[in-house]
Amino acid sequence: xxxxxxxxxxxxxxxxxxxxxxxxxxxxxxxxxxxxxxxxxxxxxxxxxxxxxxxxxxxxxxxxxxxxxxxxxxxxxxxxxxxxxxxxxxxxxxxxxxxxxxxxxxxxxxxxxxxxxxxxxxxxxxxxxxxxxxxxxxxxxxxxxxxxxxxxxxxxxxxxxxxxxxxxxxxxxxxxxxxxxxxxxxxxxxxxxxxxxxxxxxxxxxxxxxxxxxxxxxxxxxxxxxxxxxxxxxxxxxxxxxxxxxxxxxxxxxxxxxxxxxxxxxxxxx
Amino acid sequence: xxxxxxxxxxxxxxxxxxxxxxxxxxxxxxxxxxxxxxxxxxxxxxxxxxxxxxxxxxxxxxxxxxxxxxxxxxxxxxxxxxxxxxxxxxxxxxxxxxxxxxxxxxxxxxxxxxxxxxxxxxxxxxxxxxxxxxxxxxxxxxxxxxxxxxxxxxxxxxxxxxxxxxxxxxxxxxxxxxxxxxxxxxxxxxxxxxxxxxxxxxxxxxxxxxxxxxxxxxxxxxxxxxxxxxxxxxxxxxxxxx
Numbered sequence: 001x002x003x004x005x006x007x008x009x010x011x012x013x014x015x016x017x018x019x020x021x022x023x024x025x026x027x028x029x030x031x032x033x034x035x036x037x038x039x040x041x042x043x044x045x046x047x048x049x050x051x052x053x054x055x056x057x058x059x060x061x062x063x064x065x066x067x068x069x070x071x072x073x074x075x076x077x078x079x080x081x082x083x084x085x086x087x088x089x090x091x092x093x094x095x096x097x098x099x100x101x102x103x104x105x106x107x108x109x110x111x112x113x114x115x116x117x118x119x120x121x122x123x124x125x126x127x128x129x130x131x132x133x134x135x136x137x138x139x140x141x142x143x144x145x146x147x148x149x150x151x152x153x154x155x156x157x158x159x160x161x162x163x164x165x166x167x168x169x170x171x172x173x174x175x176x177x178x179x180x181x182x183x184x185x186x187x188x189x190x191x192x193x194x195x196x197x198x199x200x201x202x203x204x205x206x207x208x209x210x211x212x213x214x215x216x217x218x219x220x221x222x223x224x225x226x227x228x229x230x231x232x233x234x235x236x237x238x239x240x241x242x243x244x245x246x247x248x249x250x251x252x253x254x255x256x257x258x259x260x261x262x263x264x265x266x267x268x269x270x
Numbered sequence: 271x272x273x274x275x276x277x278x279x280x281x282x283x284x285x286x287x288x289x290x291x292x293x294x295x296x297x298x299x300x301x302x303x304x305x306x307x308x309x310x311x312x313x314x315x316x317x318x319x320x321x322x323x324x325x326x327x328x329x330x331x332x333x334x335x336x337x338x339x340x341x342x343x344x345x346x347x348x349x350x351x352x353x354x355x356x357x358x359x360x361x362x363x364x365x366x367x368x369x370x371x372x373x374x375x376x377x378x379x380x381x382x383x384x385x386x387x388x389x390x391x392x393x394x395x396x397x398x399x400x401x402x403x404x405x406x407x408x409x410x411x412x413x414x415x416x417x418x419x420x421x422x423x424x425x426x427x428x429x430x431x432x433x434x435x436x437x438x439x440x441x442x443x444x445x446x447x448x449x450x451x452x453x454x455x456x457x458x459x460x461x462x463x464x465x466x467x468x469x470x471x472x473x474x475x476x477x478x479x480x481x482x483x484x485x486x487x488x489x490x491x492x493x494x495x496x497x498x499x500x501x502x503x504x505x506x507x508x509x510x511x512x
Contacts, residue, residue: 010282010286014286017350018357019354019357023348023351024351025354026347026352026355026366079387097394098387101392108394108398110398110399110400112398112400119437119439119440120436122439123400124403125400125402126399126402127399127400145402147402148397148399148402151399171443172443174441188399188400190398190399218387
């Protein structure tokens, strides 16, 4: 009996120490936002993809397309020391992906295809099956995968003549008969949860805009070290001569183009 | 019998006091008011000052000057909060994400010094769903999948042939090597890849165009085991220190 009482007292003391007098509980998850998580994560995926798609369009048309006409070069080896080139559109997306990864929000962005120039971008396994569905339907698909959370795969269309000509003429391209509006690949997004909140979407969009700015800034840093760097400034694109937009001008153009689509996504008309 | 009961209670009580005391000592310097400058002082905790007695082995080359707390960060909350959360996890599957005393060392600690803007195999790329099968074999989505600390090894893999996990379908239209990559793949000569290719691509190393001029398998194995880098000591870029 005495033994039981001593054990009970010891256990009671431990419980009081650990639970009764203990400080407040730890938060269960990382940085939860204040409002309820009741929005389907597909809404977030549509919004972030719209921003990325418009950024890529502007980068492809206004930076790569217009830049090539005045002698700027773009290639896979753009990061090598001594190489005076900028990132091709697919590598600009990879740069955005890299900048997103540096940030705490667990948003993943990847690019793939069944006919990639770089074999490391080849879809395999289940992702290859999903990609076939995306090519057939020309619509995004959403799924979940244990250990990854929610996954969205959006089709990448050959939206500019530059996409088609570059891929058709590239020495390592496994396909040389691309046409405008073909689905050339897919952008994959990952997020750990299946629902989200308006606060979280706002935060993620803000993060993506910052990451986009930094990705573009990486190109500007490279350009500024060229032997004969092109003019960089806010007067783009109306200066009468070719100039690269500075970071703020680039972001402004992207936001102007993407905002209507993001807005219709967020208010539920899409 | 009476004496034995008192003995058991004393031992249990002593153990509890010892555990709480040790935990309190561990966490004492977690209080910012009490802590020294944790970035500059290696000997800023009782544990750190005794690191020679409890580290598991020698440091990896280049890590010798690091303070313990560069990698071993305190877990969130006080010891009591952590025990509280872990007990609730055990009893009710409560879903707290907390470690006891110290956080598990993760890639983010490594990347604070080693993140590079031209990494050919950045770990985040392996978080892509299409690598789901690959990371089961080669956990390249984590620094600690291939590297570890306190064993003086540069790379902690037994085999050099891990490139096969992703590159078995490699096809080059314009092959720069005298023996084609297709031939190398056909003969399963995966141990030779690192003879020409620096995995992270951070050394100033020019890949040879002749197969026979590639770095030998033994030299790479020695490098894995902590020996001299066969790719040279000159770096294209140092890590992006945050």
